Amino acid sequence: MARRRLNVRVAGKHLLAPDVTGLHLQPVAGEPRLQWLPGQYLDVLLDEDRRRPFSIANGPQPDGTIELHVRHVAGGGFTSRVADALAVGDTLRIEGPLGTFVAREDSERPMIFVAGGTGIAPVKAIVEHFLELGTRRAIDVYWGARSATDLYLLPRIRQWQRQAPQLRFHAVLSEAAQAGDAGPRTGLVHEAVLADHPALAAYDVYMSGPPAMIDIARHRFVAAGLPEDRLYYDSFDYAPDVLAQIIASRAGFHL
Ligand SMILES: Cc1cc2nc3c(=O)[nH]c(=O)nc-3n(C[C@H](O)[C@H](O)[C@H](O)COP(=O)(O)OP(=O)(O)OC[C@H]3O[C@@H](n4cnc5c(N)ncnc54)[C@H](O)[C@@H]3O)c2cc1C
Numbered sequence: 001m002a003r004r005r006l007n008v009r010v011a012g013k014h015l016l017a018p019d020v021t022g023l024h025l026q027p028v029a030g031e032p033r034l035q036w037l038p039g040q041y042l043d044v045l046l047d048e049d050r051r052r053p054f055s056i057a058n059g060p061q062p063d064g065t066i067e068l069h070v071r072h073v074a075g076g077g078f079t080s081r082v083a084d085a086l087a088v089g090d091t092l093r094i095e096g097p098l099g100t101f102v103a104r105e106d107s108e109r110p111m112i113f114v115a116g117g118t119g120i121a122p123v124k125a126i127v128e129h130f131l132e133l134g135t136r137r138a139i140d141v142y143w144g145a146r147s148a149t150d151l152y153l154l155p156r157i158r159q160w161q162r163q164a165p166q167l168r169f170h171a172v173l174s175e176a177a178q179a180g181d182a183g184p185r186t187g188l189v190h191e192a193v194l195a196d197h198p199a200l201a202a203y204d205v206y207m208s209g210p211p212a213m214i215d216i217a218r219h220r221f222v223a224a225g226l227p228e229d230r231l232y233y234d235s236f237d238y239a240p241d242v243l244a245q246i247i248a249s250r251a252g253f254h255l
Helices: 077-083 117-132 154-163 189-196 211-223 240-251
Strands: 004-017 020-027 041-045 051-055 066-071 091-098 111-116 139-145 167-173 204-209 231-235
Touching: 020 077, 051 066, 051 117, 066 077, 066 117, 111 117, 111 189, 111 211, 117 139, 117 154, 117 204, 139 154, 139 189, 154 167, 167 189, 189 211, 204 211, 211 231
Parallel strands: 111 139, 111 204, 139 167, 204 231
Antiparallel strands: 004 020, 004 091, 020 066, 041 051, 041 091
């Protein structure tokens, strides 16, 4: 799909979790609409050189609404603005669609989705796409979060389970104190996947979240027999200018 730059209006803003803001963006009158595949992301353009990537949490809608889940990064310029100053009616300039983290429909294999934090955003878009298609493939969704309050999509996930009884959901909390006896599992999300599925050769795996989670899970899943070409992932890396700054400051000079 053709990548384009366009202005969008903030049509809705709400708190999803203590540090996650949900945004609804809509096309500005007279602007073209963004076309995208469920799972892709967009860049918010701050200026010519700086952009901030965010996954689109929904599939294309009749009214053009784009849904984002924005985690507030401590000290982060744009995500702080989203948490504080950004208001309904404000305009953002975006570019998209971007990325290849999309549904692979040419398979009958069972699917495992692994999300870390706001990595649930593109997973939501892809899972809902498969549900709209009426898939009968087995679906396991693993969502790793720090604490129970970070599991901000639970009501929606319960809807998925009502719609598709073959969908199983597994919450995995990294802060042990957050889980009660009968509560969610604790530990690292990829370890929960491997405990349930020690052999992954028969699966398609979709993963989205922080780079550290993606890196370790990739290696462990391939070691568990998952062919690399059936591992689809989106790593929430630093924006290029931020990475350049980090590298420059390590090298002892400033950009
Ligand atoms: C393909 C892709 C999709 C993404 N989708 C989402 C999404 O759906 N929801 C979401 O909340 N985030 C997502 N991210 C991460 C998001 O882009 C960053 O959190 C954001 O760019 C931070 O911008 P900022 O201006 O607030 O921080 P900056 O001002 O750019 O950075 C300030 C400081 O914050 C820290 N920081 C910056 N970026 C990151 C990062 N990626 N991880 C950890 N620490 C960081 C660093 O310490 C940095 O020095 C995605 C990233 C990628 C690459």
